[in-house]
Every structure is written in structure tokens, then in C-alpha cells.
Amino acid sequence: AQSVTQLGSHVSVSEGALVLLRCNYSSSVPPYLFWYVQYPNQGLQLLLKYTSAATLVKGINGFEAEFKKSETSFHLTKPSAHMSDAAEYFCAVSDSGGYQKVTFGIGTKLQVIP
Amino acid sequence: DGGITQSPKYLFRKEGQNVTLSCEQNLNHDAMYWYRQDPGQGLRLIYYSQIVNDFQKGDIAEGYSVSREKKESFPLTVTSAQKNPTAFYLCASSIVGENGYTFGSGTRLTVV
Numbered sequence: 763a764q765s766v767t768q769l770g771s772h773v774s775v776s777e778g779a780l781v782l783l784r785c786n787y788s789s790s791v792p793p794y795l796f797w798y799v800q801y802p803n804q805g806l807q808l809l810l811k812y813t814s815a816a817t818l819v820k821g822i823n824g825f826e827a828e829f830k831k832s833e834t835s836f837h838l839t840k841p842s843a844h845m846s847d848a849a850e851y852f853c854a855v856s857d858s859g860g861y862q863k864v865t866f867g868i869g870t871k872l873q874v875i876p
Numbered sequence: 877d878g879g880i881t882q883s884p885k886y887l888f889r890k891e892g893q894n895v896t897l898s899c900e901q902n903l904n905h906d907a908m909y910w911y912r913q914d915p916g917q918g919l920r921l922i923y924y925s926q927i928v929n930d931f932q933k934g935d936i937a938e939g940y941s942v943s944r945e946k947k948e949s950f951p952l953t954v955t956s957a958q959k960n961p962t963a964f965y966l967c968a969s970s971i972v973g974e975n976g977y978t979f980g981s982g983t984r985l986t987v988v
Binding site: 804866867 | 917
């Protein structure tokens with residue numbers, strides 16, 4: 763069974779500081795990995811996805827994530843936090859089969875301090 | 877613009893009543909999904925459908941029912957058998973075989 767673990771349900775950073783949101787996955791097959799962002803009372807928006815191409819994936823809003831097979835990690839980073847980055851972030855995993863059942867982590871709420 | 881429309885955005889239900897949440901997409905996506913979101917629990921899969929007239933139970937299907945009579949529509953009924961229905965419900969869609977979901981904006985259901 764596939765799963766993801768997000769370390770830290772709440773993360774606070776100062777505006778302009780590095781954002782690092784951690785995600786570790788477990789999968790019996792080569793995984794597809796995703797990061798989604800959710801603003802209050804809204805749906806989830808895809809930030810980026812890893813589908814076995816380049817291990818460093820660039821997404822929207824300046825975010826990127828690196829797939830590290832040896833560490834089973836897919837951490838999300840952004841060099842400089844902006845106030846508008848305050849949201850909840852979800853890591854997710856699916857297998858590479860035809861039906862993509864996606865398993866989500868419990869989410870990390872990012873607070874950006876001015 | 878293509879997307880997923882969920883309605884209503886807020887829904888109040890009395891105990892013992894069934895309610896139906898609407899989900900419509902104009903993306904021509906094959907697969908559609910319903911998730912339930914509770915604080916601190918992430919998203920949990922209720923039902924999914926890959927093609928018209930076919931759907932499968934997810935991890936927490938008890939107390940819920942769905943139909944898929946049209947490719948564009950995947951309504952979710954929360955029945956009176958659902959013990960704790962107050963939650964945020966999210967509908968999503970995707971192309972089968974292509975990864976990544978498109979989500980609707982959600983329906984917040986409150987039992988009063």
C-alpha cells in the first residue's frame with residue numbers, strides 16, 4: 763500500500779525566508795508524487811508533480827521539489843516566502859498504473875510571519 | 877473556461893435527512909472522485925468512477941451513495957446512515973492514465 767508522511771502539521775517562516783515542507787513516501791512500485799496547495803474554503807490546486815522524468819521538479823509560484831529515491835523523500839521548497847504563500851500544503855502519492863488512486867498526506871499549514 | 881463546479885458551497889442538513897452534493901465538470905475527464913476533508917485527517921476517498929455507469933467504493937463509502945449517469949456529472953448523496961457527516965467535501969476529476977487531479981472548490985456540509 764502506498765502512503766505519504768508529512769512531517770510537521772504547522773510550519774512558520776518569516777517573510778523572505780526559505781520554505782521547506784517535508785514529505786516522505788512509501789510505495790511498492792515507482793511512485794508518482796504530487797504537491798497541492800489549498801487556500802481556506804477552497805479546493806486543492808496542483809503545485810507540481812513528479813512522474814519519473816527529472817528528479818528536480820519546478821512548479822507554480824516559485825516552488826520546487828526534489829525526488830530522492832534513496833531517502834524516499836519529496837520535500838517542497840521555495841527560496842523566499844511571500845505572505846501569499848500562507849496556505850495548507852498536501853503531499854500525495856499514486857502508483858503508475860492506469861487508474862491513479864491518489865493517497866494524500868494530512869497536510870502542513872504554512873504560516874508566513876511579516 | 878473548463879473546470880469543476882461544486883454546488884452548493886455551503887449546505888445545512890437536519891439530522892435524519894439525505895442531501896445531495898452536485899459535481900459537474902466540463903473538462904471531458906473520464907474519472908471523477910469524491911473526497912471528504914476533516915481537520916488533521918487530510919483527504920479521504922469516498923467513491924470514484926472511471927467511466928459512465930460504473931463506480932467503486934473508496935476508503936470511507938459507508939453512509940454515502942453516488943451515481944454516474946453522464947460523463948460530466950458525479951453527484952454524491954450523504955444519507956442519514958452517515959454518522960458524522962459534517963465535513964468539507966471535495967470533488968475531483970482526471971484523465972484516466974494521466975496523473976494529477978483537478979479539484980472543485982468544495983461544499984461545506986453542516987448537520988444542525
